[in-house]
Amino acid sequence: MKIDLHMHSLVSDGTDSPAELLAKVREAGIGIFSLTDHDAIKGCMAIIGLLQEGDPAFIPGAEFSCRDELGKYHILGYGYNVRTGAMPGFIESSHNLRMQKLEARLDYMESELGISFPVQAREELFSLDNPGKPHIAKLMVRYGFAQSKEQAFYEILNHLPVLTSYIRPEQAIEAIIAGGGVPVLAHPSYGDGDQLLMGEEMEQRIRRLMGFGLRGLEAFYSGFTPQLRDEILGYADRYDLYVTAGSDYHGRNKMIVLGDTGLDETETRTERLESFLKDVMHEG
Amino acid sequence: MSEKEKIRLSGRIDSNNAPQLETDLLATLAGKNSTAIEFDAKDLEYISSAGLRVLLRIRKTYPDISIVNVSQEVYDIFDMTGFTEMMDVQRAYREVSIEGCEEIGRGANGRIYRIDQDNVVKVYKNPDALEDIKHEREVAKLALILGLPTAISYDVVKVGDSYGSVFELLNARSFSQILASEPEKMDWCVDEFVKLLRKVHDTEVPEGKLPDMKETAISWVQFLQDYLPNREWMKLMDLVQAVPKDNHMIHGDYHTKNVVLQGDEVLIIDMDTLAVGNPVFELASMFNAFIGFSEYDHVHVLHFMGFDYETSTEFWHRVLKAYLNTTCEAKVREVEDKARIIGYTRLIRRHIRRGGLETPEGKAEISFWKQKLISLIDNTDNLTFSLDEFETDASTERLADVQQFISEKLERADCPMKVCMQIEVAVEEIFVNIASYAYAPLSGKAKVRVELSDNPSSVSITFIDHGVPYNPLAKVDPDVHAEASDRPIGGLGIYMTKKMMDDVTYEYKDGENILTLKKNL
Structure with a gap:
């Protein structure tokens, strides 16, 4: 059975609406799927409302960009309670934090660098579910503050003072567990953006996050080479962790094919994925 | 597209x-x-x-x-x-300059320079040589796996606009350098050169791993179609086509610049021409390197090898004798002539392709080889050779060569003097018979094969010719008790042969008269 537990809708930075995404999941013949928008639950609510008899099994999900003194992490939460408990509140505060950061950035740019945008453009930005640096870069190009998005990043955005408020990995993990879900480390080899972790560095990270309650690793991932995948599967065995499979599909924003997780029918190392599914689908 | x-x-x-x-x-x-x-x-x-x-x-x-x-x-x-x-x-490729570096080797596809004390670089002629380099690396690895001492490149570099592959070759000296500077080491060089050559030729190569030299040789012959008289060209093609398939390795460019001494180890380098095939193809390229290439203008060899034509001729001759394990000059000539056929074919093609026909000197050189080639083709029936066989003209003038070839084998087998003399008498009888009658009034070839076996220790000598079917054993034995004046002339020789040998058999098969003498030792 095809499984894809990592994808984004336009509620975060994908390009498909939840309804479009569901249609594509059906078409791709995926049997079990999860929607994992950044800091957002809206998409999952929409999917739950759209599901019909005979549809693929759905697991509510979310992805949190976290950081602490030691690095950046993407933490996935699966099978949590979408209506009550800790998760809805945590997701709202994550979203608010993102909005605060955006505001702080824009204010700094305006006061210190003289870069300001028309009110309408600013409002547009805040109306997005998940606005971030790429969206500011786009505006900078549109209003002539940079010639390219790249230039916007290199010359301005990467040099803005780092905001001290961010989600720490233990906060995300604790909230997911409190909300009845299972916390999983997304694409472990690629921390966030440019990070590449392997070997001892990887292992230390896993052990530290396990201390906070991490329970699984996304070992099957569209962006992994067989070598990276095997390394993560090795850690799952060593530390008795669940394994998940996800594509990180973003619609037209990235060239990722829905359902492409690097997990094919010939794969025999699926025991830890199966026990994960049993866990989240019974409890979720 | x-x-x-x-x-x-x-x-x-x-x-x-x-x-x-x-x-x-x-x-x-x-x-x-x-x-x-x-x-x-x-x-x-x-x-x-x-x-x-x-x-x-x-x-x-x-x-x-x-x-x-x-x-x-x-x-x-x-x-x-x-x-x-x-x-x-x-x-990305490291850039290496060969300015002022000594050229230590040269092959069909490139030149080898020493870049420092420990390393050499082979610079490829073809500017798009990455595939060639990959090929050479693969075949060198294969050779190493099959047990041949060679060097494998560890890096690919850029040399000007060309590519090069770098090898570690510590204090190595090529056999050309040794022969040029220390002529007294000729004996040692011959021995080692032949030892390594035999090792190459004894190496069996798994099917499909290396190109078949015969196919390459056929393409050379095809090229000559417009340059040779049709009769000779067709015979040349038949000769090459008839060479049996052979899965043993040949180096393809085996000469003294490609055999090097590193410490006390003799290595073979420049592996890109590695192929499988009959050893005659190897001997052909060796003949070219030592003789053919400079046969018209002797100065070439000095430029290429660093030693003169006389040294080159002597070395080649001694190598061939040692390789064939014989002192019989006629046997050496037989094999050399076969190698020359392929050698000249290749030389003529090479020169024509390089515009040789456009200059008077080039034309003269090509015509020099062409004449030799035509006469060799006319006088050759096949291109294969065996160390146990000697093929020569079925002519009484060749009897001494046949006897020499056979007696050398018998001596090595510690054959008693009396038996040697008996065999000599029998061989003379049979060979003179063939020389006189098999092809008369025309001429043709005869082959002599010597086989020794133990347990019981014996020697068989087989004579093969393509002449008219004739069984000398069918003759009624002469009445040796009759008065000499009453006996018919002839027939006594065969009678004596039968008496002296332990077994004499005859058969006619596939157009060949095959007569075998067997003598227990």
């Missing part, structure tokens, strides 16, 4: 510009029929995991991705993350 799309990557690729890169790549590739992409990473300084992920995604749509000119730093990232196993990632 699908073709390879070439795309340059430059600067840093990280999470800031990776999405843009992805968008740009898709825009570039949209509407093109490319199925393969070659990324030129010459100016790529860094790639982060965000960039790696873009490449993996591109690969989903364009499975045939290669990345060339990758710096060591970036290569390490690809290597560590397993990309080098998923796609073709090629390092």
Whole structure:
């Protein structure tokens, strides 16, 4: 059975609406799927409302960009309670934090660098579910503050003072567990953006996050080479962790094919994925 | 038509510009029929995991991705993350200058220079030589696995506009250098040169691993179609076609610049011409290197080998004798003539292709070889040889050569003097018979094979000719008790032969008279 537990809708930075995404999941013949928008639950609510008899099994999900003194992490939460408990509140505060950061950035740019945008453009930005640096870069190009998005990043955005408020990995993990879900480390080899972790560095990270309650690793991932995948599967065995499979599909924003997780029918190392599914689908 | 799309990557690729890169790549590739992409990473300084992920995604749509000119730093990232196993990632090539470096070897595809005390570089003639380099590396590895002492390149470099492969060759001296500076080492050189040659020729190669030299030789012959009289050309083609398939290795360019002494080890280098085939093809290229190439103008060999034509001739001759394990000059000539046929064929083709017919000297040189080739073709029935066989003209003048060839084998077998003399008498009877009657009034070839066996210790000598069917044993034995004046002339020789040998048999098979003498030792 095809499984894809990592994808984004336009509620975060994908390009498909939840309804479009569901249609594509059906078409791709995926049997079990999860929607994992950044800091957002809206998409999952929409999917739950759209599901019909005979549809693929759905697991509510979310992805949190976290950081602490030691690095950046993407933490996935699966099978949590979408209506009550800790998760809805945590997701709202994550979203608010993102909005605060955006505001702080824009204010700094305006006061210190003289870069300001028309009110309408600013409002547009805040109306997005998940606005971030790429969206500011786009505006900078549109209003002539940079010639390219790249230039916007290199010359301005990467040099803005780092905001001290961010989600720490233990906060995300604790909230997911409190909300009845299972916390999983997304694409472990690629921390966030440019990070590449392997070997001892990887292992230390896993052990530290396990201390906070991490329970699984996304070992099957569209962006992994067989070598990276095997390394993560090795850690799952060593530390008795669940394994998940996800594509990180973003619609037209990235060239990722829905359902492409690097997990094919010939794969025999699926025991830890199966026990994960049993866990989240019974409890979720 | 699908073709390879070439795309340059430059600067840093990280999470800031990776999405843009992805968008740009898709825009570039949209509407093109490319199925393969070659990324030129010459100016790529860094790639982060965000960039790696873009490449993996591109690969989903364009499975045939290669990345060339990758710096060591970036290569390490690809290597560590397993990309080098998923796609073709090629390092950028170090640049090496050969200015002022000593040329120590020369082959069909390139020249070898010593770049420092420990390393040599082979510079390829073909500017697009990466495939050649890969080929040579593979065949050298194969040779090493099959037990031949050789050097394997450890790095590919850029030399001007060409590519080179670098080998570690510590204080090595080529046999050419040794022969040029220490002529007293000729004996030692001959022994080692032949020992290694035998080792090459004794090496069996798994099917399909190396090209078949016979096919190459056929292509040389095909080239000569317009340059040889039709009768000779057809016979030449038949001769080459008739060479049996052989799965033993031949080096293809075995001469004294390609055999080197490193410490006390003798190595063979320049492996790109490795092939399988009958050893006659090897001897042909050796003949060319030592003789053929400079037969018209002797100065060539001095330029190429560093020693003079006389030394070259002597070395070649001694090598051939040692290789054939014989002192019989006629046997050496037989094999050399077969090698020369292929050798001249190749030389003529090579010279014509290099514009040899456009200058008077070139024409003279080609016509010199052509005449020799034609006369050799007319006088040869096959191109194979065996160490146990001697093939010569069926002519009484050749009897001494036949006797020499046989007696050498008998001496090595510690054959008693009396038996040697009996055999000599029998051989004379049979060979003179063949020389006189088999082809009369024309002429032809006869082959003599000597086989020794133990337990019980015995020797068989077989005579083969293609003449008229004739069984000398069918004659009624003469009445030896009759008065000499009453006996008919002839027939006594065969009678004596039968008496002195332990067994004499005759058969006519496939157009050949086959007569075998057997004597217990």
